[in-house]
Amino acid sequence: MIAMNANATGMAAAREAPPRLAELLAKQRPDWHSEWAWANYKSTLVDLVRADHLRHLCEIGGGRDPSFTAEEAAELGITLTINDISATELEKAPPGFPTACFDVSGDIAAAGIAPGQFDLMFSRMVFEHVKDVRQAWRNIHTLLAPGGVAVAFFPTLYSLPFLANHLMPEWLSSAIVRAFYPNRGEETDDPKFPAVYDWCFSSEARMLPMLRDCGFSDVAIQPFWGHGYFKRLPVVRQIDDAFNALAARRDWRSMSAYAYVLVRK
Numbered sequence: 734m735i736a737m738n739a740n741a742t743g744m745a746a747a748r749e750a751p752p753r754l755a756e757l758l759a760k761q762r763p764d765w766h767s768e769w770a771w772a773n774y775k776s777t778l779v780d781l782v783r784a785d786h787l788r789h790l791c792e793i794g795g796g797r798d799p800s801f802t803a804e805e806a807a808e809l810g811i812t813l814t815i816n817d818i819s820a821t822e823l824e825k826a827p828p829g830f831p832t833a834c835f836d837v838s839g840d841i842a843a844a845g846i847a848p849g850q851f852d853l854m855f856s857r858m859v860f861e862h863v864k865d866v867r868q869a870w871r872n873i874h875t876l877l878a879p880g881g882v883a884v885a886f887f888p889t890l891y892s893l894p895f896l897a898n899h900l901m902p903e904w905l906s907s908a909i910v911r912a913f914y915p916n917r918g919e920e921t922d923d924p925k926f927p928a929v930y931d932w933c934f935s936s937e938a939r940m941l942p943m944l945r946d947c948g949f950s951d952v953a954i955q956p957f958w959g960h961g962y963f964k965r966l967p968v969v970r971q972i973d974d975a976f977n978a979l980a981a982r983r984d985w986r987s988m989s990a991y992a993y994v995l996v997r998k
C-alpha cells in the first residue's frame with residue numbers, strides 16, 4: 734500500500750507494507766478500562782517507534798510536560814520536537830528539545846512549518862482543546878512523511894464528566910475543578926485549559942469517514958471506558974463502574990470516556 738520514502742525519513746526501507754495499526758494496537762492487549770490507556774500510552778508510542786522504525790517525532794501540545802525525557806529520546810534514537818499553541822507553555826518545556834509554537838489546527842503554511850517532516854506525531858489530552866479538529870487532522874496529514882503515523886489520546890463524549898464540562902460555561906467548570914482539585918489552576922503546575930470536544934468521539938461510524946477524508950490510509954480507534962472523577966464518591970463510583978463494565982461489554986461507544994486514535998498517512 735505504501736511505498737516508503739526512506740530517503741527523507743529514518744523509516745525502514747526494506748518493507749513491503751507496514752503492519753496495520755489495529756494489529757499493532759492489538760499486540761498491546763488493551764484493556765477496556767481507561768486506567769490501561771493512561772498506564773500504557775507511552776509504551777504504546779515506544780512500541781510503534783520500534784515496530785515502524787520511526788525517527789522524527791513531534792508531540793502536539795507537549796507544552797511543559799512532554800512524554801519523553803532527553804535521555805529517553807537519545808536511548809530510542811529519536812528526535813522530538815515539542816509543539817504547543819502557547820509560547821508560555823513551551824518556555825516551561827525541559828531544555829534539550831527543539832520547540833515549534835503553532836496551532837495544530839491553524840494555517841501551518843503561514844506559520845512556516847515544513848510539510849512531510851515527521852514520522853510520528855502524537856498528543857495526549859490536547860484534541861479536546863482544539864477548536865477545529867478536522868483541520869488539525871488535515872494538518873497532521875500534511876506534516877507527516879509518507880507512511881508516517883499519528884496517535885491522539887483524548888477524552889470522549891458523552892462520558893458524564895466530559896459532557897458536563899462541555900455543557901457548562903468555562904467559569905463554572907473552572908470553579909468546580911478548583912474546588913475539588915486545589916492543585917489545578919492557572920497559577921499552579923497543572924492549569925485547566927478550556928475544552929471544546931470537537932470530534933472527540935470513539936465511534937468508528939463517526940470518525941472513520943472524517944479521517945479518511947483527511948487522507949489517512951489506515952485508521953484504528955481504541956475506546957476506553959471509566960474515569961477517575963468519582964474516586965472520592967464511593968456509592969456513585971460503584972454504580973458508575975458497573976455501568977462502564979456493561980458499556981464496554983456491549984461496545985457502547987457513545988458512553989466511552991477516552992480513545993486512542995491511530996492513523997497512517
Ligand SMILES: C[S@@+](CC[C@H](N)C(=O)[O-])C[C@H]1O[C@@H](n2cnc3c(N)ncnc32)[C@H](O)[C@@H]1O
Nearest residue numbers: 794796798817818819822836837857858859862
Ligand atoms: C491539558 S494540556 C496537556 C499537556 C500534555 N500533553 C499532557 O498530557 O500533560 C493541553 C496542551 O495542549 C495545548 N494546546 C491546546 N490547543 C492547542 C492547539 N490548537 N495546538 C497546539 N497545542 C494546543 C495547550 O497549550 C496545553 O499545553
